[in-house]
Amino acid sequence: MNVDRTALEDLAGWREDGRTGDIVHRSGKFFAIEGLDVRFPGNCVAAWTQPIINQPEVGILGILVKEFDGVLHLLMQAKNEPGNHDGPQLSPTVQATRSNYTRVHHGRPVPYLDHFRDPSGRVLADVRQSEQGAWFYRKRNRNMVVEVTGDVELLDGFCWLTLGQVHELLSVPDLVNMDARTVLACMPFSGRGTSDTFGSDGDGGFRASLIRSCDPAQGGRHGIDEVLSWTTGIRSTVDIHTERIPLNRLRRWHRADGKISHETGRFFDVIGVDVTARGREVGAWSQPMIEPVGMGVIALLVRNIDGVLHALVNARVEPGNSDVVELGPTVQCAPENYDHLPPGARPLFLDEVLAARPGRIRFDTVLSEEGGRFYHARNRYLIVETDEDPALGHPDFRWLTMHQLGELLRHSYYLNVQARSLSACLYSLTSSRVDSAPRLAPIPPH
Template sequence: MTVPRTYPVDLRGRDNPATPAQIAESVLSRVSPFGQLEGFFTWFSALSEHSYTDVERIPLDEMQGWHTDPDSGDIAHRSGKFYTIRGLDIQVPDGPVPQWSQPIIHQPEVGILGILVKKFGGVLHCLMQAKVEPGNCNGLQLSPTVQATRSNYTAVHQGRAVPYLDYFREPARHHILADVRQSEQGSWFYHKRNRNMVIEVTEDVELLPGFCWLTLGQIHELLAVDDVINMDARTVLACLPFSGSGLLTAFPDTADNFRAALVRSCSVEHGGRHTTSEILNWLTDVRTRAEVWTTDVPLRGLPGWCRQDGLISHESGRFFEVIGVHVRARGREVDQWSQPMIRPCEEGIAAFLVARVDGVLHALVRAMVQPGYKDVAELAPTVQCAPGNYRDLPAAARPRFLDVVLDARPEQVRYDVTLSEEGGRFYHARNRYLVVEVPADRQFDEPNFRWMPLHQLVDLLQHSHYVNVEARSLIACLHSLSGG
């Protein structure tokens, strides 16, 4: 006897075929409870006068609550929680630099990055938090509703409770639009992951001080401004299911051929240069062929690095430093604390080269190997580097296509904004994020690169460890161009 197949009557969250169109409607909306963005900036400016971090650089040995292991030199919190700064030896025999050592952050606990969304007037709005982080170059930035490590939300710091946390601790009671563990920076974190979540609620939600409701369209406008939307918000926004059949009908016809190609890139109906199976086979092959060995080693005596003058730095003066800071804050769960941070020695570049393939915008992604990834390689921007780190290396070691990005004509540059990286562990870490349009010719057909439309990247973002954090930021930036 054949049992007839049944389907759920009420498809919710990501499974609802109407969800991509509802996201698109929010992208096209520029009005929130604030009205236009002028109301947001008035609120944001006033809030910045009351929420601040006073960050004082101090020697590593003077950090309250932290200690240096007398044998290994590793730096850890006295609670045994939060994170540890250790040494790591890396060997990549086929890489431009086959062996090196460096300090790296070990933070095995999984944090929560979550955005709460709710419909007002039938339009999805995101609950965003104006949050200060000690590493932010400008203090206040817009973050997800919840941005907390496990140590934070289990109150290891004995601070105030994290607002709205219960929505993300018990997500099954609501509509789940995104819920996936994603990696963090593989060059500075070792196997670090955060749970990226977007939860839609229908009930009334109390609006607490420091929080605001914005449409996706308004958030996209803010992505055109330096250092407003923080990294944690960008990675969560990228995980939204902004792809699907019928998505094109949600956008009005436009004479802008680039924007039309971008919208088609979000629609599964238009396919791509490679099938998703071909992309996955290619990435699996890269992961299998790449030989990467990492070994924990003592931070003390790490080759090429020295601890003096209260910090840890490389003998060349390049790459990054490990510094100590003491923080006094208002608007945080804890009023003051000390911690070690990574301070990069220069601003980086993260760029997608994009091209129109049969009228569909494709991004040139790179399968990038980094020592902190759990699975060897992830899909990364076309170019992701700090250019000065390659100054003394041979030309062959220079990042591929870096000169194409730096030499682009103004009319090729579709997006160019400087954005901050994670301000809780990194001090004044910023990348210049670029989208540069090029012709889809054979010069870009290289073994470690593939052309992909946005809908394939968004689909892979339903799964862990495929798309790295810098590429996720760029996906959010590309989506911000779809509304005009």
């Protein structure tokens, strides 16, 4: 794949709407770059406008799984995207927008798509989930895991890997892509009997508390009904108002030198790229992309509570969310975007995460975000163990177990995409011994 930056006004197949300034595809499909006006009283920034990606169609992110010699394997693809930081990344079996798989581009069909559009195998997971609420307007994809028993032709660029292998590869920077991570998080990993399936390394160890966290029989700080009520209460009372507006009505954003940028140079730019590629449904195309400024920090604080590991989640409001609030990681920010704001606006617990002692950091890897829409978007993903409760009494934070996160992931719009990525990373810390088990854990009926 070759990717060349180009001016937005020179993108082949795209045009600027003469009335709104929105950047749209000539087919009316794929996605558009529009404007969003946000009013959020009481927030550290009470009002702003921004460009946002509007992609109203639902895509498919699917992983095909099959047992070989009693061990579950995942069919993964080595896929390059124009925004990838360093070439191909490990991707789901199918990763396609509706415009792609209905072949609006008149290109080749998407491999293995029929396994997900009309599943003949056992459906282990099937749920609509959101993507970045700061950059997408109400974007959602269908996250699926389908188990097959018959023969599956292995095409170029695809490989069967065990779950343990994929989990191990999560620790390699920029290797397992965002779409693979969100589907991995939706796999039915927790359930009754998990402790027996995985064994224990002693009563007080980190791994033992993590495995107990996957077992609903072990309980948690808050009951699942309490968690659902807390989330619904915040969704019902938060005061945020969003309105789609023409791109040419944005305040403090300027179009110059072939891109759209904020006057401060912070946040992100909207850029254009020309792409040529082999092995894709089409061999060449052009498109706009979002290019973040700086690297973000995405972190979970985790804590052993009565022998069961809990993760500290944040009820997070983002302007592009479909249902106002989703549960995010403890910390989710680009630190330099807060340099110009008062100290009180600095994200809670960011300093605790950045100052963590090496022995308390259980996971620390730079991972890429979705390379089909974001150009070199990378975040430092961390899981940090703590003995304290820094969020004691804070209304927007709760300690949840892994089995509670798994229960929420059976439903749409509860965990945001960053929290789903960290859930997959946290599952990976159960160790590679999952390969010795014929199943991840007892799988509940679909």
